[in-house]
Amino acid sequence: MDKILEIANKHGIIVVEDAAQGVNAKYKGKYLGTIGHIGTYSFHDTKNYVSGEGGAFLTNNEKFARQAEVIREKGTNRSNFFAVKLINIHGLI
Numbered sequence: 001m002d003k004i005l006e007i008a009n010k011h012g013i014i015v016v017e018d019a020a021q022g023v024n025a026k027y028k029g030k031y032l033g034t035i036g037h038i039g040t041y042s043f044h045d046t047k048n049y050v051s052g053e054g055g056a057f058l059t060n061n062e063k064f065a066r067q068a069e070v071i072r073e074k075g076t077n078r079s080n081f082f083a084v085k086l087i088n089i090h091g092l093i
Contacts, residue, residue: 001027001035008037016040020047033058 001017008015017036019025025032033039039058043051057068 005036014038018042020044023048034060037061038064 005015007013015036015038017033017039019031019033019039020042022032023041027035033041033056037059038061041047041049041056041058043049043054043056045052059065059068
């Protein structure tokens with residue numbers, strides 16, 4: 001992972017780390033799924049942790065987190081939607 005991240009950072013490439021079978025495993029003291037720019041876990045029936053068709057997205061990058069939320073909501077920025085709706089309901093606009 002060190003060399004992958006070194007190359008990725010040098011060339012502006014985002015590293016998406018698939019840690020589906022690595023829950024609770026570590027590399028140099030860091031949990032798998034937290035080393036790259038984005039980490040993913042699958043909870044499919046064939047994985048170590050199961051929840052049907054579920055999964056998890058991990059990042060410590062605020063921009064990626066906001067983009068992932070919009071994608072999860074099928075293109076709707078629900079945070080902004082609810083913020084505006086609450087402001088309208090309370091007569092603040």
